[in-house]
Amino acid sequence: MGIFKPSRDSERREWGTAMGAVFTDLSFRRMSPADLPLVHEWHQREHVRRWWTEKETYEKVAGYHLPAIEGQEPTQSYLIMLGTRSVGFIQTYLISDYPEWEKLIHVGPGVAGVDLFIGERELTGKGLGTKVLRRFTDEIVFAAPSTTACVADQDVENQASIRAFEKAGFRRLGEFLDPDDDRMHFLVRLDRENAVTLSASA
Numbered sequence: 001m002g003i004f005k006p007s008r009d010s011e012r013r014e015w016g017t018a019m020g021a022v023f024t025d026l027s028f029r030r031m032s033p034a035d036l037p038l039v040h041e042w043h044q045r046e047h048v049r050r051w052w053t054e055k056e057t058y059e060k061v062a063g064y065h066l067p068a069i070e071g072q073e074p075t076q077s078y079l080i081m082l083g084t085r086s087v088g089f090i091q092t093y094l095i096s097d098y099p100e101w102e103k104l105i106h107v108g109p110g111v112a113g114v115d116l117f118i119g120e121r122e123l124t125g126k127g128l129g130t131k132v133l134r135r136f137t138d139e140i141v142f143a144a145p146s147t148t149a150c151v152a153d154q155d156v157e158n159q160a161s162i163r164a165f166e167k168a169g170f171r172r173l174g175e176f177l178d179p180d181d182d183r184m185h186f187l188v189r190l191d192r193e194n195a196v197t198l199s200a201s202a
Contacts, residue, residue, distance in 0.1 A: 023082065023127075023128055023131050025081075025082055025083040026080070026081070026082060026128075026131060026132065026135055027081045028078040028079070028080060028081060028090065028135075028136060028139070028140065029078060029079050029081050029086075030076070030077070030078055030079075031065065031068075031069055031077040031078055031079055031089070032069060033066065033069060033070075035079055035086065036058070036061060036062050036065060036066070037058070038086060038119075039061060039065060039079075039089055039119075040055070040058045040061040040062075041119075042088075042089065042117070042119030043055045043061055044056070045119065045121060047121050047124060048117050048119065051117070051154075051155055051158050051161065052117060053180050053181055065077060068091065074093060074094065074097040075091050075092070075093040075097075076091060076092050076093065076140070077089070077090075077091045078090050078091065078136075078140075080116070080118070080132055082123075086119070087118060087119060087120045087123055087128075088116060088117055088118040088119045088120070088123075088128075088132070089116060089117055089119060090114065090115070090116035090132060090136055091114070091115050091116070092112050092113065092114045092136070092140060092141050092150075093112065093113050094111070094112055094113075094147075095107055095111045095112065095113050095151065096109065096111075101113070104176065104179075105151065105153075105176065105187055107149070107151050107173075107187075107189065108148070108149075109148070110146050110147055110148035110149070111147070111148060111149045111150070111151055111189075112141050112144075112147050112149070112150045112151070113150070113151055113152060114133070114136065114137070114141060114150055114151075114152050115152065116129070116132060116133070116136075118132075124160070125160065127164075127167075129160075129161070129164035129165075129168075130164045130165075130167040130168045133164065133165060133168035133170075134168050134169070137150050137168070137190060137195050138195060141195075142192055142195055147192065148191065148192055149189055149190060149191045149192060150170075150189070150190045150195070151173075151187060151188065151189045151190075152165060152170065152187075152188050153176075153178065153185040153186060153187050153188070154185060154186050154188070155178075155181075155183055155184070155185055156175060156183075156184045156185060156186055162186060162188075165188045166188070168190070169190050169194050169195060170188035170189060170190045171188060171189060171190075172186055172187070172188050173186075173187045173188065173189050174186075174187055175187070
């Protein structure tokens with residue numbers, strides 16, 4: 001099966017909503033192998049490449065995503081959807097499932113991680129990232145009763161991402177050197193009780 005391609009009329013309606021920054025048709029879909037060509041294309045776009053470890057080839061992208069898609073890695077991978085249009089990528093996992101990462105950031109038990117990017121440049125800077133984080137943590141991350149908090153990290157120079165997380169209720173814990181890119185990153189955290197408060201007031 002290929003990636004679903006909506007009609008031109010439906011594309012116009014969905015993108016019109018998105019460009020108007022309403023985002024009422026936001027949802028998440030589990031990623032499948034059929035999505036890899038699109039995700040590979042996103043990884044080559046400058047606004048994604050700048051902040052994500054470079055994955056120049058399709059083989060590198062498949063090598064990163066397929067183990068999670070096929071259940072070989074304990075990470076849940078999703079596409080961010082606006083209506084029927086895929087517009088970005090988001091994943092979550094338990095920090096304790098990755099001992100080296102857990103040892104580096106020291107966040108305690110029951111904590112999940114989250115990573116994401118918006119693949120369509122036209123949708124960046126419009127508040128979509130914040131809405132995605134609020135919806136995703138409410139519907140998916142904290143759907144597991146044992147999850148006490150959610151953390152993420154951003155390059156200290158990625159101010160747009162840092163603002164999106166802070167607007168979604170995450171607070172900064174400090175900085176650390178990320179061995180994947182040898183750069184300083186902020187670590188941010190959202191506790192379950194704060195997420196519930198944000199969800200109730202949204």
